[in-house]
Amino acid sequence: MLRFIVRRLLVTIPTILVVISLTWVLIKLAPGNFYSGEKQLPAAIEKNIREKYGLDKPWYQQYGKTMWNIVRHFDFGSSLRYEGQSVNTIIRNSLPVSAAIGLLAYLLAVLVGVTAGSIAALKQNTAWDYGSMALAMLGISVPNFVLGPILVLIFSLTLYWLPPSRWAGFPSWNLVLPVLTLSALQMAYIARLTRAGMLEVLRSDYIRTARAKGLSERDVMLKHALRGGLMPVISYTGPALAFLLTGTVVVEKIFALPGLGNYFIQASLNRDEPLIIGIVAFIAIALLLLNLLVDIAYAYLDPRVRYQ
Amino acid sequence: MSSGKFRQIVGLVVLASLALSTYSCTVVSSNEEFFGSTTPPKQNIFRYVNGDEPQSLDPAMGNGQPEARLYMALYEGLVEYNPKTLAPEPALAERWHINNDSSEFTFHLRQNGRWSNGDPIDANDFVYSFRRALAKETASPNAYLAFYLRNAKAYNQEEVFVRDPHSGQFLLARDFVDDLPPDPISATPIDPAKPEYLPDPNEPKSDPDTAFHQQMHTPLRLTLPGDEKARAKRIDANPKLKAAVAGKEFVPVKAEDLGIETVDQYTVRLYMGQQAPFFLGLLAHQVFRLVPRQVVEQYGSAWTQPEHIVTCGPFRLKTWIPYDKLVLERDPMYWDAAAVKLDEIYFYPITDQTTTMNMYKVGELDAVYNHAVPNPWLHVMRSKRDYMDAVEAGIDYLIMNTTKPPLDNVKVRKAFNLAINKQAWAEWRRIVKPLTAFTPEGMFPGYPQPQGAEFNSAEARRLLGEAGYPVTQNADGSFSCSKFPVGQVEFIYNTQGSNKAVAEWMQAQWKQNLGITVGLRNMEWKTFLDARAKLEYKGFARGAWGADYMDPFTFLSLFYIGGENGTGWVDAKYIAMLDEANRTLDHKKRYELLAKAEAYMLDAQPVIPIATASVNWVKKPYVKGMYPNPASLYPWKYIYIERDQAKWDYSTPKLTAD
Numbered sequence: 010m011l012r013f014i015v016r017r018l019l020v021t022i023p024t025i026l027v028v029i030s031l032t033w034v035l036i037k038l039a040p041g042n043f044y045s046g047e048k049q050l051p052a053a054i055e056k057n058i059r060e061k062y063g064l065d066k067p068w069y070q071q072y073g074k075t076m077w078n079i080v081r082h083f084d085f086g087s088s089l090r091y092e093g094q095s096v097n098t099i100i101r102n103s104l105p106v107s108a109a110i111g112l113l114a115y116l117l118a119v120l121v122g123v124t125a126g127s128i129a130a131l132k133q134n135t136a137w138d139y140g141s142m143a144l145a146m147l148g149i150s151v152p153n154f155v156l157g158p159i160l161v162l163i164f165s166l167t168l169y170w171l172p173p174s175r176w177a178g179f180p181s182w183n184l185v186l187p188v189l190t191l192s193a194l195q196m197a198y199i200a201r202l203t204r205a206g207m208l209e210v211l212r213s214d215y216i217r218t219a220r221a222k223g224l225s226e227r228d229v230m231l232k233h234a235l236r237g238g239l240m241p242v243i244s245y246t247g248p249a250l251a252f253l254l255t256g257t258v259v260v261e262k263i264f265a266l267p268g269l270g271n272y273f274i275q276a277s278l279n280r281d282e283p284l285i286i287g288i289v290a291f292i293a294i295a296l297l298l299l300n301l302l303v304d305i306a307y308a309y310l311d312p313r314v315r316y317q
Numbered sequence: 318m319s320s321g322k323f324r325q326i327v328g329l330v331v332l333a334s335l336a337l338s339t340y341s342c343t344v345v346s347s348n349e350e351f352f353g354s355t356t357p358p359k360q361n362i363f364r365y366v367n368g369d370e371p372q373s374l375d376p377a378m379g380n381g382q383p384e385a386r387l388y389m390a391l392y393e394g395l396v397e398y399n400p401k402t403l404a405p406e407p408a409l410a411e412r413w414h415i416n417n418d419s420s421e422f423t424f425h426l427r428q429n430g431r432w433s434n435g436d437p438i439d440a441n442d443f444v445y446s447f448r449r450a451l452a453k454e455t456a457s458p459n460a461y462l463a464f465y466l467r468n469a470k471a472y473n474q475e476e477v478f479v480r481d482p483h484s485g486q487f488l489l490a491r492d493f494v495d496d497l498p499p500d501p502i503s504a505t506p507i508d509p510a511k512p513e514y515l516p517d518p519n520e521p522k523s524d525p526d527t528a529f530h531q532q533m534h535t536p537l538r539l540t541l542p543g544d545e546k547a548r549a550k551r552i553d554a555n556p557k558l559k560a561a562v563a564g565k566e567f568v569p570v571k572a573e574d575l576g577i578e579t580v581d582q583y584t585v586r587l588y589m590g591q592q593a594p595f596f597l598g599l600l601a602h603q604v605f606r607l608v609p610r611q612v613v614e615q616y617g618s619a620w621t622q623p624e625h626i627v628t629c630g631p632f633r634l635k636t637w638i639p640y641d642k643l644v645l646e647r648d649p650m651y652w653d654a655a656a657v658k659l660d661e662i663y664f665y666p667i668t669d670q671t672t673t674m675n676m677y678k679v680g681e682l683d684a685v686y687n688h689a690v691p692n693p694w695l696h697v698m699r700s701k702r703d704y705m706d707a708v709e710a711g712i713d714y715l716i717m718n719t720t721k722p723p724l725d726n727v728k729v730r731k732a733f734n735l736a737i738n739k740q741a742w743a744e745w746r747r748i749v750k751p752l753t754a755f756t757p758e759g760m761f762p763g764y765p766q767p768q769g770a771e772f773n774s775a776e777a778r779r780l781l782g783e784a785g786y787p788v789t790q791n792a793d794g795s796f797s798c799s800k801f802p803v804g805q806v807e808f809i810y811n812t813q814g815s816n817k818a819v820a821e822w823m824q825a826q827w828k829q830n831l832g833i834t835v836g837l838r839n840m841e842w843k844t845f846l847d848a849r850a851k852l853e854y855k856g857f858a859r860g861a862w863g864a865d866y867m868d869p870f871t872f873l874s875l876f877y878i879g880g881e882n883g884t885g886w887v888d889a890k891y892i893a894m895l896d897e898a899n900r901t902l903d904h905k906k907r908y909e910l911l912a913k914a915e916a917y918m919l920d921a922q923p924v925i926p927i928a929t930a931s932v933n934w935v936k937k938p939y940v941k942g943m944y945p946n947p948a949s950l951y952p953w954k955y956i957y958i959e960r961d962q963a964k965w966d967y968s969t970p971k972l973t974a975d
Contacts, residue, residue, distance in 0.1 A: 039843070039844070040848070041843025041844055041846055044458060045843060045847065045850065046380070047846075047861060047862075048380075048863075049881035049882070049883065050881070052881065053470065054456075054473075056474075057453050057456040057460070057474075058458065060453075060456070090372055091370070091372060091639065092373030092379075092618060092621070093373060094639065102638070103639075161675055165675060166675060166678055172681065173672070173675040173676055173679055173681070174667075174672045174675060262669055262672075263672060265665070265667045265669060267638065271640060275370070278841075278842060278843070279843075280843055
């Protein structure tokens with residue numbers, strides 16, 4: 010197991026360097042500059058800016074400097090758009106916001122999704138099943154840029170119960186609407202995955218064996234069926250969690266949250282090279298690590314994987 | 318599942334969504350007098366959505382509107398904008414004198430100016446701040462606005478003077494540059510018989526003559542590029558210059574050569590490299606605001622971080638959480654702190670219009686940034702009493718690439734202009750005024766704005782015919798222009814706001830009146846800017862321009878030397894006309910000359926003017942002292958929360974003096 014983990018971690022490093030290099034190339038290929046605006050700067054001013062940020066140097070020098078700072082010091086440099094703010098600080102400050110919303114949304118999604126999915130599977134072809142699956146279908150079909158504003162319209166602008174946007178620390182009422190919006194899709198996916206997984210497991214031999222041994226129905230469900238039925242949910246967790254924790258552009262935009270996703274989209278629109286590279290690298294690392302964690306969790310949950 | 322049950326569920330879902338959609342319509346079109354809550358905040362705090370997250374808290378670095386507004390709270394300069402007219406008013410300078418040709422300005426500072434750390438402010442702070450803003454290593458995007466100062470551009474570009482090592486004489490610009498206007502008074506030797514300044518009854522003592530003053534009053538020197546290659550190229554191109562530089566030495570232009578001087582501890586004198594009648598109005602711009610020398614030199618670019626920053630405006634920084642909020646509090650050290658009415662200001666960096674308006678509606682905001690009201694809401698919002706309805710010092714226009722056929726032909730450009738019914742466009746858009754000229758209409762009192770060509774589709778078709786693209790009328794009354802190379806033109810615009818509507822409207826007008834269908838291309842913002850700047854587009858592009866200062870020149874200079882305008886149109890005669898106007902001392906005469914230049918430019922038609930913009934924002938009725946001025950810049954110290962309902966603003970406050 011340890012060897013497996015170490016090997017996976019070693020593969021991670023070159024993968025991330027390749028991701029960073031590709032990102033660098035893409036940014037260089039994109040038209041436009043971080044300093045361009047509706048009012049075009051005079052050539053003299055543009056020259057000063059390019060020299061200050063080393064954009065007048067040949068490409069290999071720019072690339073070399075960027076990579077060296079990342080590899081040697083794990084330093085992504087300073088944002089071009091936000092004068093004097095280091096990329097590392099920006100990520101450190103915005104990550105907790107995204108992570109808080111993402112984690113809460115995921116927990117809520119698991120709680121509701123697994124419950125709804127299990128009920129649907131256990132009461133297959135009843136109103137419970139159809140009802141929860143219809144809701145899940147709705148959750149998958151309604152995009153969050155529609156759901157978010159509708160929730161705001163109802164709970165903020167009409168009932169005046171909840172604040173419509175902004176970050177107000179953790180915990181606060183401001184979290185409710187973004188978390189609900191963000192979790193709807195995940196909830197729906199998890200409900201459907203759970204239902205499918207459970208249905209498959211319920212028909213399997215070892216459940217019949219467990220029942221034949223005289224276990225109570227509750228034990229059969231919680232100890233055997235649910236555990237097996239959750240496997241697809243677990244493998245979904247890796248990418249989903251990485252996606253949720255590292256920021257969700259749309260929800261952060263709708264609710265004006267100072268999260269990583271918001272920075273990511275702004276950095277891309279602003280051609281803010283160091284910030285884009287920093288966030289891409291961070292998301293890549295998060296994704297690779299979470300996938301590794303999922304694989305490890307898999308091994309512990311599924312005896313067949315463990316004993317292979 | 319039985320089909321009955323299924324139908325029930327589907328029915329429920331459909332019903333629910335129908336209910337939601339009708340419901341959302343009623344909310345938007347409800348008929349309240351104001352948009353949402355009008356309960357004033359409990360504390361004496363003003364909450365404002367300022368648009369984008371500021372690029373920097375350094376007034377030399379930020380060049381957007383959100384930054385300009387923020388700097389007005391944090392920093393002060395010699396003068397400050399009037400809250401209604403934006404005319405320059407005394408700030409750190411109490412009073413000033415301008416010489417007879419607007420090329421030399423003497424400012425007398427107030428002696429009670431203080432930094433937020435309690436240190437006194439004096440003339441040296443201005444000299445440091447101006448030099449820093451212009452230094453090459455600062456790389457300020459706004460530095461060009463200070464290029465009117467003597468030697469400023471040469472210093473910013475690290476150019477060199479040419480000096481004779483034996484006599485110490487410098488080569489003069491007028492000997493080597495053709496068509497140079499005569500030197501301004503500030504650069505001619507002092508003649509005691511001809512006073513530089515008009516006598517001022519309030520200022521019995523004239524300003525002292527200094528060594529620097531005398532040094533400035535010498536003819537403008539020639540400057541050459543600091544970079545050797547560029548310099549050699551320039552010298553080789555001019556045989557006279559080549560002969561003259563032989564045996565001479567090159568002396569870098571230093572900060573000390575800039576036209577700014579501390580006459581005494583509380584007197585600053587500025588020397589221009591040209592006549593600059595508009596310069597006083599420009600001095601309230603952020604690039605001329607003070608920065609604290611000690612902190613900047615100690616911390617470098619980190620000086621604006623909350624733990625280091627020192628400011629000099631009516632408010633100081635309390636907390637700054639990027640992309641969340643920026644809290645400013647009243648600065649007790651500010652010289653006019655007693656007049657500052659608010660305790661704190663919250664600046665929220667939010668660009669999403671709907672999010673902003675939602676917060677405003679539930680009463681979490683007291684005012685929003687200009688253009689925060691989404692276009693589809695305008696018909697409802699304009700009837701609200703808290704909607705700010707006023708003209709803006711900005712114009713919308715179309716840019717044409719005059720370097721590529723068929724638009725390199727002025728007749729074709731004129732035809733496309735004449736074929737657009739701007740009156741109808743303004744009526745459809747509701748919040749703009751039709752424009753035929755290049756300066757916003759009615760913005761500069763006394764400016765005899767020229768009238769451009771009005772809508773005339775018959776004339777447009779005639780001109781196209783003259784250009785070799787005859788327009789024929791079809792049996793059904795429509796037009797076609799089969800010879801016109803439609804493949805060589807298109808209309809590019811960026812994905813934002815109403816740009817698509819603009820593009821489609823123009824396309825329809827040309828189709829209807831000329832029988833030409835111009836293709837539309839939607840582009841991402843920075844890609845669009847790049848294509849426009851490098852003239853890598855064919856045909857038309859969307860354009861907009863807002864005033865940097867309250868003078869027609871801020872618009873007309875777009876086609877001046879170094880003006881980067883995306884059209885490829887450069888005209889020596891137009892530049893000479895602007896120079897002549899700016900050398901004219903009589904205000905009325907100067908405006909007439911500027912208007913003449915504008916008419917000349919309109920006749921060459923590098924752009925198609927469309928409309929004068931309007932501001933488009935809301936503020937709660939209890940917010941007083943905040944006016945929808947043409948540049949959306951607010952001197953924050955005048956703003957207060959009025960708790961007496963009788964004194965509220967029940968409509969857009971007037972911009973004329975009370």
